[in-house]
Amino acid sequence: MTASNDKKATDAQGAPLAEWPLWEIFVRSKQGLEHKHCGSLHASDAQHALQMARDVYTRRQEGVSIWVIPSNAITASSPDDKGAFFDPANDKIYRHPTFYTIPDEVGHM
Amino acid sequence: MSAHDYWLHLADNALVLGQRNAEWCGHGPILEEDIAMTNNSLDLIGQARMLYQGAAEAIGGGATEDSLAYFRDSQAFKNLTLVELPHHGPLVGYATDNRDYAVTIVRNFLYSALMALVWERLANVANQGLAAIAAKSLKETRYHLRHSHDWLVRFGDGTIESAQRAQAALDYLVPFTQEFWLLTPYEAAAIAAGDAVDVRLLKDDWTQLVSQAVDTAKLQMPAATGYVTQGKFGTHSEHLSYLLAEMQSLARAHPEGVW
Amino acid sequence: MYTQSFITADPIKPTASAQVSPIEPADLMAAFDRVIDADGRIEPQDWMPQAYRKTLVRQISQHAHSEIVGMLPEGNWISRAPSLKRKAILLAKVQDEAGHGLYLYSAAETLGVSRDSMLDALHTGRAKYSSIFNYPTLTWADVGVIGWLVDGAAIMNQIPLCRCSYGPYARAMIRVCKEESFHQRQGYEALLVMMQQGTEAQKAMVQDAVNRWWWKCLAMFGPPDEDSPNSAQGMRWGIKRISNDALRQKFVDATIPQAEILGVTVPDPDLKWNDERGHYDFGAIDWDEFWATVNGNGPCNKERLATRVKAWDEGQWVREAAVAHAQKSKKQERAA
Numbered sequence: 001m002t003a004s005n006d007k008k009a010t011d012a013q014g015a016p017l018a019e020w021p022l023w024e025i026f027v028r029s030k031q032g033l034e035h036k037h038c039g040s041l042h043a044s045d046a047q048h049a050l051q052m053a054r055d056v057y058t059r060r061q062e063g064v065s066i067w068v069i070p071s072n073a074i075t076a077s078s079p080d081d082k083g084a085f086f087d088p089a090n091d092k093i094y095r096h097p098t099f100y101t102i103p104d105e106v107g108h109m
Numbered sequence: 110m111s112a113h114d115y116w117l118h119l120a121d122n123a124l125v126l127g128q129r130n131a132e133w134c135g136h137g138p139i140l141e142e143d144i145a146m147t148n149n150s151l152d153l154i155g156q157a158r159m160l161y162q163g164a165a166e167a168i169g170g171g172a173t174e175d176s177l178a179y180f181r182d183s184q185a186f187k188n189l190t191l192v193e194l195p196h197h198g199p200l201v202g203y204a205t206d207n208r209d210y211a212v213t214i215v216r217n218f219l220y221s222a223l224m225a226l227v228w229e230r231l232a233n234v235a236n237q238g239l240a241a242i243a244a245k246s247l248k249e250t251r252y253h254l255r256h257s258h259d260w261l262v263r264f265g266d267g268t269i270e271s272a273q274r275a276q277a278a279l280d281y282l283v284p285f286t287q288e289f290w291l292l293t294p295y296e297a298a299a300i301a302a303g304d305a306v307d308v309r310l311l312k313d314d315w316t317q318l319v320s321q322a323v324d325t326a327k328l329q330m331p332a333a334t335g336y337v338t339q340g341k342f343g344t345h346s347e348h349l350s351y352l353l354a355e356m357q358s359l360a361r362a363h364p365e366g367v368w
Numbered sequence: 369m370y371t372q373s374f375i376t377a378d379p380i381k382p383t384a385s386a387q388v389s390p391i392e393p394a395d396l397m398a399a400f401d402r403v404i405d406a407d408g409r410i411e412p413q414d415w416m417p418q419a420y421r422k423t424l425v426r427q428i429s430q431h432a433h434s435e436i437v438g439m440l441p442e443g444n445w446i447s448r449a450p451s452l453k454r455k456a457i458l459l460a461k462v463q464d465e466a467g468h469g470l471y472l473y474s475a476a477e478t479l480g481v482s483r484d485s486m487l488d489a490l491h492t493g494r495a496k497y498s499s500i501f502n503y504p505t506l507t508w509a510d511v512g513v514i515g516w517l518v519d520g521a522a523i524m525n526q527i528p529l530c531r532c533s534y535g536p537y538a539r540a541m542i543r544v545c546k547e548e549s550f551h552q553r554q555g556y557e558a559l560l561v562m563m564q565q566g567t568e569a570q571k572a573m574v575q576d577a578v579n580r581w582w583w584k585c586l587a588m589f590g591p592p593d594e595d596s597p598n599s600a601q602g603m604r605w606g607i608k609r610i611s612n613d614a615l616r617q618k619f620v621d622a623t624i625p626q627a628e629i630l631g632v633t634v635p636d637p638d639l640k641w642n643d644e645r646g647h648y649d650f651g652a653i654d655w656d657e658f659w660a661t662v663n664g665n666g667p668c669n670k671e672r673l674a675t676r677v678k679a680w681d682e683g684q685w686v687r688e689a690a691v692a693h694a695q696k697s698k699k700q701e702r703a704a
Contacts, residue, residue, distance in 0.1 A: 019482060019483065019484045019687075020139070020687065020690065020691060022477060022483075039470070039471055039474045039540070039543075040474040040477065041141050041470060041474070042139065042141060042483060043141065043690075044263070044687075044690035044691050044693065044694040045690075045693075045694035045697065045698075047259070048259070048690065048694070051145075051255070051256065051259065052141045052142075052145065055141070055144050055145040055148050056141055056144050056145075056467060056470060059148070076413060124452075128447065131446050131447065131455075131459055132447065134439065134443050134446060134459065134462055134463070134466075135436075135439040135440050135443040135462065135466075135675075135679070136675070136678075136679040137679065137683065138679070138682070138683025138684075138686035138687060139683060139686070139687055140436065140466055140469060140470055140473070141470070142686070143466050144463055144466050144467060144470070147459060147462070147463040147466070148463070150459060151456060151459055151460060151463070154452060154455060154456050154459070155456065157452065158452050158453075158456070161452070174452050175451045175452060178452055179450070179451075207682060208682075210683070210686050262693070263689050263690050263693040264689050266693055266696060267688070267689030267690065267692045267693040267696075268685065268688050268689050268692045270685045270688075270689075271685055271686070271688070271689030271692070274685070355447050355448060356447060356448065358448055359448045359449075359450045359508055360450040360451065363450065363567060363569060363570060365567050366450060366562075366566060366567055366569075366570055367561060367562070367565040367566045367567075367570070368450045368451040368453075368454050368558070368561060368562070368566075
């Protein structure tokens with residue numbers, strides 16, 4: 001049983017090949033008025049994300065419209081009533097603009 | 110030979126390939142793809158069910174979709190040999206090897222390219238039942254074709270390893286497509302009745318579609334030469350009897366069972 | 369439900385640094401507590417104490433892992449399903465579980481942890497999954513019993529999670545719950561058909577499966593309340609809303625009438641309706657067996673994990689091909 005970190009392949013320049021980027025998925029149903037946020041998925045590019053979203057979030061219903069957008073391209077507002085509770089440095093929809101691995105020293109998950 | 114053998118040929122193709130693709134469920138290379146391949150399998154099993162139900166009705170005598178799927182032996186199955194192959198390179202029936210997603214994708218591509226052309230024409234046959242099944246299956250098959258085509262291109266124009274695997278899969282599988290263009294007696298009879306497509310007429314379109322994709326994928330189209338398999342005549346590879354043994358074992362252990 | 373057995377002591381001792389709780393700023397902590405006490409929602413951009421975030425990452429990711437590993441025991445019978453209808457139903461169900469895993473990984477990612485790092489934690493044994501999936505599915509009837517009992521137990525725990533304090537988790541759970549009751553019904557229906565219309569051999573198969581799974585399902589709700597030290601904090605944060613014992617009792621009370629309709633017995637000589645309490649009394653769970661399995665010594669632990677690791681490792685070239693291709697396409701686009 002190998003830990004998956006052992007043999008990361010690299011690209012032509014020797015840099016490690018990255019995880020597939022994260023995309024947010026918005027779907028408008030056949031009778032719907034607007035696109036609703038469904039969730040996210042990993043895909044290697046936009047076309048791929050569209051295909052995956054069709055399989056994963058619509059289970060291939062007909063007549064639906066799908067939008068995909070890289071998660072880190074979304075800028076979010078702060079709800080007014082949160083005040084100082086809201087961290088103004090963090091206007092991304094995720095807690096951190098880049099993802100990182102949890103080092104072992106932080107503790108066990 | 111009977112009138113419904115053509116329906117059984119189409120149903121057996123769908124069931125056997127659906128069974129193979131379902132083998133990836135829980136083992137896919139990434140979660141999203143696991144879901145996508147399972148959708149593919151569900152579509153194929155759905156097609157098989159519609160076709161078996163139609164055949165069973167025509168056969169009568171208590172035949173059901175399950176009696177056809179679970180209680181026929183391998184020599185009565187009329188699927189193309191291509192769809193019964195395991196997901197790895199050329200090995201005898203009782204040898205095992207790891208599944209290779211390149212084999213899965215290339216096989217799905219070669220088959221879907223054929224069936225997109227077949228269903229398109231079958232949607233216009235006189236038999237209303239078959240035409241309706243074809244219309245529904247065409248939509249699904251076009252999706253399968255697009256999925257496998259796009260992955261073929263990702264593999265061919267991806268990494269060195271993916272290109273090698275995709276090329277090896279093409280080299281292995283393309284010779285099995287020779288079988289597509291054989292005419293069986295049941296196809297001839299169904300064509301004469303206006304209820305089938307003469308698949309030989311589709312060869313040029315298929316070849317063009319596939320060559321174009323292989324080219325886009327920066328791979329080489331191998332020659333379709335060598336031994337011509339005979340699966341659609343009922344003479345299969347060593348793999349089918351293993352597949353059916355697994356698939357049919359529980360149903361056959363309880364022949365009076367109600368599920 | 370899959371999360372109950374996680375609110376337990378880690379078999380591996382946490383490092384000293386992890387045991388020290390960081391001091392959180394008082395005003396932010398007060399604002400956070402106000403939202404929690406008012407049954408409000410915490411969203412990804414909101415400030416949250418590190419302990420809250422860490423607990424959520426663990427719970428949500430382990431819930432996701434459970435869905436994925438859970439595909440394996442049921443997936444075991446897809447190729448041998450005894451009718452085409454049952455094959456299609458089982459495939460769709462297992463696919464739903466993959467989808468649930470996806471919703472949950474997505475929810476966890478809003479906390480800033482990547483899917484790859486969560487999977488790495490699973491594959492290296494640092495993260496857990498629900499221990500119920502460490503048992504084998506030995507017959508077709510096991511599939512129906514898992515639908516009836518395991519999914520039934522899961523629903524009981526998942527419905528309260530739809531109101532949990534962390535927004536993305538609550539919303540993922542709403543989606544999951546919508547699909548889950550369908551699964552339980554299908555499992556039960558498969559058993560009902562065998563018991564009411566099937567052969568003697570089929571009926572015996574069902575009873576045998578119930579005999580093997582019953583106690584494991586009761587243990588799924590986690591150790592007795594007095595042995596669950598972290599539950600209090602979980603309850604405060606709305607991550608865990610009902611006690612283990614209360615849920616377990618609720619499950620037994622709901623399930624015994626269903627067993628009677630099926631015509632099966634549960635392997636508990638101490639099971640008895642108690643008029644005074646208004647509940648079923650039931651026998652003692654073998655907690656030693658439960659802990660042995662949770663800690664790695666169950667029948668299928670090694671195989672389940674090895675299977676997931678193999679799928680991941682062997683899929684690496686596929687994932688890399690997609691990335692490489694996307695990079696090449698981008699280059700071509702820029703050059704054009």
